[in-house]
Amino acid sequence: MWAYVIRRVLATIPVMAVVALFVFSLLYLAPGDPAAIIAGDQATPQDVERIRASLGLDRPYLVRFGAWVWDIAHGDLGTSIFTNLPVSRMIEQRIEPTLSLMVVTLILAISIAVPMGVVAAWKQGTIIDRAVMGFAVLGFSVPVFVVGYLLAYIFALELDWLPVQGYTPFERGIGPWFQNLILPAIALGGVYIALIARITRATMLEVLSQDYIRTARAKGAGQVSILFLHALKNAAVPIVTVIGIGIALLIGGAVVTESVFAIPGLGRLTVDAILRRDYPVIQGVVLLFSFVYVLVNLVIDLAYTLFDPRIRY
Amino acid sequence: MSGEPLLSVEQLQTHFRTPDGVNRAVDGVSFHVYAGETLAIVGESGCGKSVTAMSILRLIPEPPGKIAGKINFLGRDLLTLSDREMRKIRGNEISMIFQEPMTSLNPVLTVGRQIGETLRLHQGLSSAAAEQKAIEMLTLVGIPSPETRVKDYPHQLSGGMRQRVMIAIALACNPKLLIADEPTTALDVTIQAQILDLMRDLKHRVGAAIVLITHDLGVVAEVAERVVVMYAGRKVEEARVADLFANPRHPYTQGLLGAVPKLGSSLTGETTRLSEIPGLVPSLKNKIQGCVFAGRCFMATEVCHTIAPALELKAEGHAAACHYAPVEAVAA
Numbered sequence: 029m030w031a032y033v034i035r036r037v038l039a040t041i042p043v044m045a046v047v048a049l050f051v052f053s054l055l056y057l058a059p060g061d062p063a064a065i066i067a068g069d070q071a072t073p074q075d076v077e078r079i080r081a082s083l084g085l086d087r088p089y090l091v092r093f094g095a096w097v098w099d100i101a102h103g104d105l106g107t108s109i110f111t112n113l114p115v116s117r118m119i120e121q122r123i124e125p126t127l128s129l130m131v132v133t134l135i136l137a138i139s140i141a142v143p144m145g146v147v148a149a150w151k152q153g154t155i156i157d158r159a160v161m162g163f164a165v166l167g168f169s170v171p172v173f174v175v176g177y178l179l180a181y182i183f184a185l186e187l188d189w190l191p192v193q194g195y196t197p198f199e200r201g202i203g204p205w206f207q208n209l210i211l212p213a214i215a216l217g218g219v220y221i222a223l224i225a226r227i228t229r230a231t232m233l234e235v236l237s238q239d240y241i242r243t244a245r246a247k248g249a250g251q252v253s254i255l256f257l258h259a260l261k262n263a264a265v266p267i268v269t270v271i272g273i274g275i276a277l278l279i280g281g282a283v284v285t286e287s288v289f290a291i292p293g294l295g296r297l298t299v300d301a302i303l304r305r306d307y308p309v310i311q312g313v314v315l316l317f318s319f320v321y322v323l324v325n326l327v328i329d330l331a332y333t334l335f336d337p338r339i340r341y
Numbered sequence: 342m343s344g345e346p347l348l349s350v351e352q353l354q355t356h357f358r359t360p361d362g363v364n365r366a367v368d369g370v371s372f373h374v375y376a377g378e379t380l381a382i383v384g385e386s387g388c389g390k391s392v393t394a395m396s397i398l399r400l401i402p403e404p405p406g407k408i409a410g411k412i413n414f415l416g417r418d419l420l421t422l423s424d425r426e427m428r429k430i431r432g433n434e435i436s437m438i439f440q441e442p443m444t445s446l447n448p449v450l451t452v453g454r455q456i457g458e459t460l461r462l463h464q465g466l467s468s469a470a471a472e473q474k475a476i477e478m479l480t481l482v483g484i485p486s487p488e489t490r491v492k493d494y495p496h497q498l499s500g501g502m503r504q505r506v507m508i509a510i511a512l513a514c515n516p517k518l519l520i521a522d523e524p525t526t527a528l529d530v531t532i533q534a535q536i537l538d539l540m541r542d543l544k545h546r547v548g549a550a551i552v553l554i555t556h557d558l559g560v561v562a563e564v565a566e567r568v569v570v571m572y573a574g575r576k577v578e579e580a581r582v583a584d585l586f587a588n589p590r591h592p593y594t595q596g597l598l599g600a601v602p603k604l605g606s607s608l609t610g611e612t613t614r615l616s617e618i619p620g621l622v623p624s625l626k627n628k629i630q631g632c633v634f635a636g637r638c639f640m641a642t643e644v645c646h647t648i649a650p651a652l653e654l655k656a657e658g659h660a661a662a663c664h665y666a667p668v669e670a671v672a673a
Contacts (some may be wrong), residue, residue, distance in 0.1 A: 239444040245400055246439075247432035247459045247510065261449045336449055337494040 029333075032341035036329065040322050047318040048100070051311050052093050061305075083109060096311070105315075106308030110301075115312035118297060125195045126293035129216065129285065130278050132209045137217040137224060138271065144221070145228025145267075146255050149236060160225060167222030172281050176215035176288035183211060193290040208291075216285040220274050227270040231263035238262070264335035272328035279317050346373035346413075347550050348397070348435075348518055353410040355389070355396045362626040366392040368574040369410075374518065379544065379551040381565035381582075383558065383597070387622050389574040390554045391440075394522045397552070398431055414518070433463040436511035440523035442503035446495040452479070452506045453491035459513050478509035482539060501532035508539065515547055522554045537564055558601050562586060570594050573622055573633040576652060580659040590661035593618070593634045632663070640665055 063080035064071070071079075080086050084095070099106060105115035148160035184192040190211055196204040235241065236259055244258045283295035294313055301309035332339045355367040367389040374380050382390045395401050396408050399419065412419040414435065419427065431437075436459075439445040447455060456478050457471030466474060472491060479487035482505040495503055504524060511519055521540065525533040541564055544551055553565055561568055561582060568585050570578040570593065578591040589595045599616035620637035623629060632638070635645040644664055652662040656669040 239439060239441050240447040242400060243439060243445045243507075243510075244447065244458075245431065246398055246437040248428040248430070248462050249432075249458065250428060258447055258450075262447070338448060338496050 029341055033326075033330065036326050040319075040326070043322055044315075044319060045097075047322075048097060048315060049093070051314045051318070052096060100315070105312040108301075108306055108309050110304050110306045110309075115308050118309060119294065119312060119316060122292060122294045122297045124197060124293075125291045126282055126286070126295060128195075128198060128205065128209060129212055129282055129291065129293060130275075132206070133213040133217045133220065133278060134271075134275075136213050137220040137274075140217075141221040141224035142228050142260075142267065145225040146232055146260060148225070148229040149232035150251075150255055152233060157229075160229070164222040164226050167218040167225075170218065172215055172218065172284045173288050175218050176212070176285060179211045179215055180289070193288075195289075195291045195293070212285045212289045212291060215288065216278060216281045219277055219281065223270060223274050223277070224267065228263065228267050231266045232259055235259045235262045261335055265332055265339075268328055268331050268335065272325055275324045276321055279321070347376045347415065348374040348552075349411075349413045350393075350397065351411040351413070353393065353396060353412065354408070355392050355401060356407045356409075358405045358407070359626070365574050365625045365628075367396060368625075370569075370571065370574070370576045372569050372576065372579065374550050374552055376517070377544075377548055377550055378567065379553060379565045381553045381555060381561040381568045382571060383555055383561055383568060384571035385556055385597075385622065388571045389625075390556075390571050391522050393571070394437070394520050394552065394554045397520060398435060398437055399427055400437075429463070432459040432510075432516075433514045434516055435518045435520065436514070436516040438504070438507050438511050438519065438521045438524045440526050442500050442507055442527060445507060446503055448495055451492050451494055452498070456491075456506065456510050456513055459510060463514050474513065475509070478513050479506070481512070481543070482506070482509045483535075484509075500528055501535065504528060504532075504536055505539065508536075508543065512543055512547055512549070516549050518552065519544075519549045520552045520554070523556070524553070525560060526555070526557070533560075540564065558586075558597065570597070573629065574625055575633050575662065577634065577663070578659075578661040579652075580656075580661075584656070584659050588656075588659075590655045590659065590666040591634075591663045592638045592640060592665075594661075596637075634663075 061076070061080075063076050063083060063085060067076045067079050077086075084092060087095075096106070103116070105119070107114055108118060111118070144160050144163075148157045151157050180192055183190050191208050194208060196208050198205045232255075240262075241254060241258060244254050249258065282293065283298055285291070286293045286295035287299060294316075297309065298313045300306075301313065330341075333341065349371075350373070351371045353367055353370045354365070357364040357366060370389070370393060372380065372382075382393060384390050392401065397412055397419070399408065401408060408420060410420070414430070419430070422430070446452070453472050453475040456475035457466070457468065460466045460471040460474050461468065476487045476491050479490055484490050484502060484505055490498075495506070498506065504527075507524075519540075524540065525536050528536060537560065540551065543549075551564075553560070555561060565582050567581055568579065569576055570585075570591065572593050578585070578589070578594050580590075585594065586598065589598055596616065596618040600618065602615055618637055623633065623636055629649075631644075631646040631648055632641070632650050635641040638645065642664075648664075650662045650664045652660050653668075654660050655666050
């Protein structure tokens with residue numbers, strides 16, 4: 029088990045190296061010259077050239093990549109071209125709102141979607157099942173920003189139950205913190221809920237037709253115990269897998285959600301950095317997201333062993 | 342056998358609605374089981390014997406299934422009980438063993454937990470007490486080092502061991518009736534013998550009556566006292582085991598017995614071709630006119646195709662549903 033964990037952690041190194049190369053190249057190939065943007069409209073070609081040299085953008089590609097990786101290995105994600113602040117500091121300042129949003133969304137989505145899928149499978153073919161599946165299609169097809177504005181309009185503007193936008197740090201109390209996160213979390217969680225509910229229903233349908241479910245019935249087990257103990261534990265591996273894969277959806281969705289609800293998180297930072305062609309910030313953020321994703325998948329793989337005793341590493 | 346039967350099934354009908362008509366899997370079957378006896382229900386695949394077994398515990402999903410008739414168990418008609426009352430009977434007063442030991446145990450729960458579940462449900466034991474009792478049950482069914490095995494998962498056990506665990510689950514609450522649906526079919530012959538011995542032994546200890554569903558006449562001869570022969574969802578013959586083997590009355594039963602290979606027959610030079618019953622079981626989706634077996638019966642006449650024979654006593658304790666079954670004088 030521990031040998032496996034160490035092996036998996038070591039395996040993230042080449043993965044991250046490939047990600048780093050990709051991130052670096054993508055921006056190198058993208059159009060737009062940061063030196064020109066910083067210099068502004070009035071700048072002479074000499075000014076632009078000077079700025080480019082000061083940023084090191086005139087050096088060859090591989091040299092820049094090597095230097096960049098070397099710095100990252102030493103914990104230095106570079107300095108923002110625009111604000112002149114270290115990228116790691118900027119990320120540090122913005123990480124709490126994003127992390128809060130993702131954790132709340134994750135908990136909310138799982139606690140809604142899994143029971144939904146279970147009940148849909150149990151009541152297969154009934155109106156309940158069709159309602160759940162209909163909701164899932166809706167969740168897939170309506171974009172985050174539409175749901176976001178709609179929720180904000182209904183619950184914040186019309187009913188005045190919740191704040192329209194913004195973010196309250198966790199240290200100022202869990203109540204205000206949570207109030208600010210409910211609407212964004214629902215908006216962001218829509219697709220995620222749909223995805224988890226669907227896979228839960230599909231897997232549960234398969235599990236419920238198994239012989240051991242019949243055995244459980246023959247033993248006199250109640251419906252709740254059959255669904256949530258006997259069946260759900262057997263259905264857990266595919267569900268957990270999809271929850272893990274879905275984290276990528278959340279990361280992408282967080283960028284949009286933070287814009288809609290004016291949350292000062294990493295998503296907003298990313299959008300702003302892209303608009304300003306702030307290369308070091310973009311690279312730092314994308315690298316962080318990739319690392320989180322790789323880490324989440326490792327955790328998911330280890331979580332399998334909790335649910336299925338036949339899986340051993 | 343005398344007195345009130347433990348279980349009496351009357352005119353059991355289990356039908357399934359399917360897109361192309363109603364499947365009459367069990368169509369008017371009646372039988373009794375007395376306390377402490379072993380009744381075998383035999384027949385070939387698809388004759389409705391497993392559906393009969395599952396109908397008793399109401400494990401048939403409704404819909405598409407529909408169970409009608411009467412199933413009297415200790416003075417209660419099981420078909421009129423609520424789901425909650427039925428759950429109190431399942432695994433407690435009536436329990437069941439299934440054919441597939443490889444798939445009938447939950448792969449993600451320990452065997453101790455699975456044995457303990459019925460004890461916790463029906464006897465309100467704490468989880469510690471249930472585990473203790475589970476160890477006792479594992480000892481009873483002959484699993485070595487039960488203290489460690491109780492923490493094992495099903496995939497760590499062999500097929501025979503798993504069937505022993507199933508038996509342990511079934512007997513944990515001292516049921517009055519045990520329904521065993523082809524309990525040995527999926528096992529090696531040597532393991533089959535062990536499991537049958539175990540069931541016979543435990544039956545005496547626990548005092549449970551057994552309904553044994555099987556297609557294996559060897560198993561019937563080994564453990565049963567009375568036999569019900571089913572064909573196409575109906576009961577075609579019922580007799581004590583010795584009578585049935587010595588003197589089968591229904592042509593279908595005769596055919597079944599003729600299809601049993603005799604051990605060592607090729608060595609002694611008596612290699613005769615096994616007799617087989619020509620044709621296939623009729624579709625249960627159409628209402629059958631006349632005798633259900635008429636289409637495959639070597640002695641069928643016109644009357645067989647038009648009038649269904651009633652199940653009648655042909656000798657003492659020996660009933661058959663055939664127009665031409667030989668009759669002996671029955672003591673009134």
